[in-house]
Structure formats: structure tokens, C-alpha cells
Amino acid sequence: MEEMNINEMKELVLKYVVKEYIDDDDVKITYETPLISSGYVDSFSMVSLLVFLENRFKIKIPPSKATPEAFDSVNSIVALVNQYLKQ
Amino acid sequence: MSFPESIRSIYQAQLAEIHHAGIFKEERFIHSAQSADIEVEFPSGSDLKKVINMCANNYLGLSSHPEVIKAAHEGLESRGYGMSSVRFICGTQDIHRELENRVTEFLGTEDTILFPSCMDANAGVFEAILTSEDIMISDRLVHASIIDGMRLCSAQHDTFKHSSMEHLEEKLQLHADKRLKLVITDGVFSMDGDTAMLDKMVDLCEKYGAMLLVDDSHATGFIGRTGRGTHEYCGVYGKIDIITTTFGKALGGASGGCVSGRKEIVEMCRQKARPYLFSNTIAPVIVSGVLKVFDILSGSTERRDKLEKNAAYWRKGLTEAGFILKEGNTPIVPVMLFNAKLSQDFSKDLYREGIYAIGFFFPVVPNGQARIRTQISAGHEIHHLDRALEAFIRVGKKYGILGLTKDQIVEKYGL
Numbered sequence: 123m124e125e126m127n128i129n130e131m132k133e134l135v136l137k138y139v140v141k142e143y144i145d146d147d148d149v150k151i152t153y154e155t156p157l158i159s160s161g162y163v164d165s166f167s168m169v170s171l172l173v174f175l176e177n178r179f180k181i182k183i184p185p186s187k188a189t190p191e192a193f194d195s196v197n198s199i200v201a202l203v204n205q206y207l208k209q
Numbered sequence: 210m211s212f213p214e215s216i217r218s219i220y221q222a223q224l225a226e227i228h229h230a231g232i233f234k235e236e237r238f239i240h241s242a243q244s245a246d247i248e249v250e251f252p253s254g255s256d257l258k259k260v261i262n263m264c265a266n267n268y269l270g271l272s273s274h275p276e277v278i279k280a281a282h283e284g285l286e287s288r289g290y291g292m293s294s295v296r297f298i299c300g301t302q303d304i305h306r307e308l309e310n311r312v313t314e315f316l317g318t319e320d321t322i323l324f325p326s327c328m329d330a331n332a333g334v335f336e337a338i339l340t341s342e343d344i345m346i347s348d349r350l351v352h353a354s355i356i357d358g359m360r361l362c363s364a365q366h367d368t369f370k371h372s373s374m375e376h377l378e379e380k381l382q383l384h385a386d387k388r389l390k391l392v393i394t395d396g397v398f399s400m401d402g403d404t405a406m407l408d409k410m411v412d413l414c415e416k417y418g419a420m421l422l423v424d425d426s427h428a429t430g431f432i433g434r435t436g437r438g439t440h441e442y443c444g445v446y447g448k449i450d451i452i453t454t455t456f457g458k459a460l461g462g463a464s465g466g467c468v469s470g471r472k473e474i475v476e477m478c479r480q481k482a483r484p485y486l487f488s489n490t491i492a493p494v495i496v497s498g499v500l501k502v503f504d505i506l507s508g509s510t511e512r513r514d515k516l517e518k519n520a521a522y523w524r525k526g527l528t529e530a531g532f533i534l535k536e537g538n539t540p541i542v543p544v545m546l547f548n549a550k551l552s553q554d555f556s557k558d559l560y561r562e563g564i565y566a567i568g569f570f571f572p573v574v575p576n577g578q579a580r581i582r583t584q585i586s587a588g589h590e591i592h593h594l595d596r597a598l599e600a601f602i603r604v605g606k607k608y609g610i611l612g613l614t615k616d617q618i619v620e621k622y623g624l
Contacts, residue, residue: 145370148577161576166356167349167368173383 128200135203136196138174143167153196165190175199181206231549232572237565243272243462245588249565261593263566263583266458268431268540269502269512270588276505277461277498284497296323296490297479304496311503312469316429316437316454317447320475323496325488327426327455327466328354333482334422334453334468335362339391344384347393348372350401352424355393364391371398374409381417390419391451396439397427400574400582402541404432407443414450422451426466427541430459431513431587436506450474456495461502465491516540516587519594523585526598531611533618540585544601545578547615548622552579555604562600577624 126134132153140151143163157163163171172188175181183206192202227233237251243265248257271277284304294300309321324330331354335345343364347355350371359366367384369376377392384390392414394405407423414421425438429452433441440449451470456463468478478485491499505512520540527534527544535543546552552568559566559581570579585594605611610618 146575146577161572164349164368166347166359166366169365169367170380170383 128204131200131203132196134178135175135199138171139163139196142170142174151196155196156194157196158190158194163193168193171199175203179203179207231553243267245270245586245590245593247565251560258560258563260560260563260565261589261597263564263585263597265462265584265586266427267462267586267588268427268459268516268584269506270516270586271459271502271505271512272462272588274461274502274505277501280501281494281498284500285494288493288497290494291492292489295486295488297486300489302493302496304493304500305490308491308496308500308503309467311500312454312467315503315506316452316469317440318449318452318469319472321467321469322475322478322482322485323490324466324468324482324484325490326457326464327424327453328357329484329488330453330466330468331355331358331424332361333358333484334451334474334478335359335364335391336483337478337481338474339364339389341365342388343391344387344389345391345393346377346380346384346419348395348398348405350398351393351395352399352426355395355424359393364389372403372406374406374413377410378413378417381413381419385417390417391422392419393422394424395427396423396425396452397432397539397541399427399541400543400569400580401535402537402539402543402582403535404428404439404442404537404539407439407445407449411443411445411448420450422453422470423449424453426453426455426458427539429454430502430506431516432539435510436513456491456499456502461495461498463495463498465495465499512587516585519587519589519591520585522591523583523594523598526594527601530598530602530605531613532601532605533613533615535580542583542585543580544583545580545615546610546622547577547579547618547624549579551608551610551618551622552581555581555608558604558607559600562603564597564600566597577619 158165193199237249239247239249240257241248245262247262249260250257288302292300305323309323312321335358339362341363345359345364345366347368348371349368367380369380397404410421428438430436432439437446440446451474453468456465524542533545546555549570552570556568566581566583568581
């Protein structure tokens with residue numbers, strides 16, 4: 123995988139989240155927007171995001187770490203991905 | 210006894226949070242039989258108020274039908290009150306099997322198994338038929354009971370955007386490697402009143418070798434030309450692998466539900482579904498009433514025809530008055546207000562006007578999608594609908610929302 127800085131990663135994840143989960147054009151998502159606790163993403167839909175992250179970044183995130191809390195914002199998602207990129 | 214103040218205070222704090230969030234639910238006591246005209250005590254201890262019920266699932270107006278009540282009496286006399294046993298020990302009567310056969314015939318499936326409720330049917334079916342090698346792919350707006358049922362199942366789960374067939378196809382491709390794939394949807398969605406595209410879903414399921422489960426609780430008895438359900442409406446009668454539905458709405462409205470579908474699926478539920486194995490089934494008195502409901506429905510489509518006309522009349526009246534409705538052609542007609550507080554205030558004012566209709570807001574519906582959900586019944590007469598419409602218009606004028614666009618309402622009241 124090509125090298126990516128943090129902001130590029132955030133932008134990539136943000137784009138995926140908007141495409142996959144946000145139907146309402148009026149909803150604007152930022153890196154900080156709570157995704158699950160605000161109801162934009164239900165925890166049942168997280169599997170797509172998990173598969174996307176694992177395929178895109180060539181990492182394996184254990185199910186125990188793929189929690190609603192860890193997936194609750196673009197910032198927290200990228201922080202999680204970074205942990206496994208470094209391993 | 211171990212319920213000291215330290216424990217009590219934990220619950221009190223949680224209840225206070227629910228109050229603070231404005232989502233504390235209070236029951237309204239109805240002092241009459243369920244019908245279009247009811248007498249309600251609300252708040253608790255207040256004088257009874259006569260109101261028109263615009264929020265019951267009593268779609269066919271059969272909840273208090275004299276023939277259903279008579280059949281229930283006869284069932285009570287001939288088969289007794291309770292079974293005091295689960296089905297597979299000594300809790301199955303001839304009429305339980307008779308009802309299963311009637312449902313199978315009505316829905317055009319291979320076999321049926323009764324459950325104490327459709328909540329139980331949905332809680333039991335997934336775990337009974339899927340394993341961790343399998344995948345459940347559900348529409349994002351399916352009913353809460355399906356979500357709970359999926360949580361109880363070891364199969365993986367994923368979702369597709371509401372009614373997006375392109376997204377569903379992507380998900381079927383993404384999970385092509387799974388042993389069994391089960392696509393899950395409501396037939397009619399309870400909060401929006403729209404209908405699943407079952408014809409397209411059947412095609413996709415055939416293309417990708419997936420099974421299809423439809424919860425038709427808000428459709429059985431009245432959707433489709435002869436009221437068989439969403440599969441009849443979509444032209445795929447006989448092609449749905451699994452239908453779950455309820456007797457607690459249009460079909461007399463008492464309680465009980467079922468899983469109906471491929472005979473091996475039904476047999477797996479009979480062997481493994483926990484709400485079936487570890488709970489008494491539907492009481493004989495209710496089984497007798499539901500059997501009479503099927504007699505009534507088999508004899509005539511008069512009730513579902515009247516319901517269709519009533520719903521169209523109601524929808525037209527609200528639209529012409531300038532309300533924003535969710536599009537659809539079912540008896541579920543959501544009046545969109547977008548702002549949560551406005552939906553609650555609107556509902557209270559309707560009640561003062563003698564109209565019983567509830568406001569829904571997040572988390573029951575998505576953020577910024579607050580609404581009054583109205584539900585039409587064959588038990589409504591035109592004078593009920595006219596009176597309700599007059600009240601809606603009066604309250605709508607009070608809040609100045611008639612004829613406004615969504616953006617204008619949001620500008621006025623916020624999201």
C-alpha cells in the first residue's frame with residue numbers, strides 16, 4: 123500500500139462513510155461527528171466499514187477491537203487503523 | 210431482599226436521564242374496546258375523554274368484531290383457557306395445527322409454525338436456521354424485533370441502504386463466499402409506510418443464491434389484491450422463502466405470530482427456535498378468534514377494499530391541506546414535522562382536539578425526521594377521517610406549517 127499521511131487517511135475514510143451510510147444530503151459529516159452514538163451508522167452496519175478498512179489498509183482488526191466506540195468518528199477509526207498499521 | 214438505596218439510586222438516575230432526554234414513555238389507559246372511537250384516561254387519574262383513534266394497528270377493524278368475539282367465546286368454552294405446557298410436551302391442540310394450515314394456505318407457503326408473538330418469531334428464527342458460516346443482510350430500516358433476533362444469532366450480519374437494490378447487490382457480491390445468505394426486509398415499513406421491492410429482491414436472491422425473509426406484520430390481511438401481503442402486491446406470491454407475521458395487528462389484533470415458509474425452515478424452527486421451545490404458544494381463545502378472522506378474510510375482500518379507499522381519502526385530504534407526507538400507498542401515513550419537540554406539541558394539541566395520534570422522533574426514527582404517524586383502519590368511517598382532518602388543519606394552522614416545504618419548517622423550528 124502506498125504511504126498515506128493522517129489527513130489523507132481521514133479523507134478516505136470520510137468519503138467511504140458518507141457513500142456507505144449517509145443518505146440525506148443535508149447531513150454534513152466531519153472528522154469529529156459521532157457516527158454511531160448519533161444514529162448515522164447503526165452498529166449492525168459496521169461490518170462493511172471493517173471489511174473496507176481491512177482491504178484498503180491491508181490490516182486485520184480483531185472483532186474485539188471493532189467496537190461501536192472505536193468506530194464512532196472518522197478520527198477514532200483512523201486512530202484504530204494506525205495502531206494496526208504500525209504492527 | 211437486597212435493594213438498598215445505593216442500587217435504587219442507580220435506576221432512579223437512569224430513569225431521570227430518560228425523562229431528561231424527553232423519551233419517557235407513558236401509557237394511556239383506554240376504558241373501552243379497541244376501535245375507531247375510544248375513551249381514554251390520560252394523564253393517569255384524569256377524566257375520560259372520547260377520541261378518534263388514529264394510531265392503532267387495527268387495519269381491518271377486526272379487533273372488536275362481533276363474529277371474532279363470538280368465535281373466541283366458543284373456543285374458550287370448547288378448548289379451555291390455558292395450555293399449561295409448551296407445544297412439544299402437551300401444549301398443542303388440534304386448533305393450533307388447524308391455524309398453522311390456514312396461515313400456510315393464506316400466505317402461499319409450504320408450512321407454518323406459531324409463536325407467542327411475531328417478536329418471538331423474529332427472535333427465534335435466525336438462530337434456528339443459521340450458523341457462524343452464514344450471513345444475514347438486512348434493510349437498514351427493519352423492525353427492532355428483527356435486529357434483536359439477529360443479535361441472538363451467531364451468523365455475521367450486514368445491512369443495505371433502505372430499499373436500495375444496487376446496494377443490496379453489492380452486499381450479495383461482497384458476501385458471495387458465505388455458506389448461506391439470508392436477505393431480510395420488512396414487507397411494509399412500519400415508520401415510513403413504504404413497501405419493499407420484493408419482486409426485485411426475489412430476482413437478486415435467485416441470481417446470488419440467497420434466501421429471502423420478509424416480516425409482513427404491517428401487510429398480512431390487507432396488502433395485495435386479496436390481502437395476502439406484500440408478496441401478492443409485488444407479484445411474487447409463492448416465491449418468498451420465509452415470511453414472519455403477526456396476529457396482533459390486522460388479524461384480530463390480540464397477540465401471536467408465526468414463521469411461514471419452506472418446510473425445512475419451519476421444521477428447523479420446531480426443533481430449535483427457543484421462544485417456541487421454552488414458552489407456551491398462543492392461547493386457545495385467541496387461536497379460535499384468529500381462525501374466524503381467516504374465515505372472514507376468505508369470504509370477502511370488502512374490508513381491505515374499504516381500508517384502501519380510506520387510506521387514499523386520508524392521504525389526499527392531508528396533501529391538499531398542505532402537509533408533507535412520506536410517500537406510499539399503505540394505511541400508514543406519516544405526517545412529517547422534522548422537529549422532535551414540534552411532533553410532541555402537535556400530538557398533544559391533536560389530543561385536545563379529540564384525535565389520538567402519536568409523535569415519533571429520534572431514536573425511533575432517524576434524527577431530523579420527527580413525525581406524527583397516522584394509521585388508517587377499515588373501522589374508520591368518512592366522518593372520522595373528516596373530523597380528524599379538521600383537527601389536523603386547525604393544529605397545522607396554529608403552528609403555521611401548512612403549505613411549507615421541509616426547509617421552511619426546519620428554518621422555523623430547527624431540526
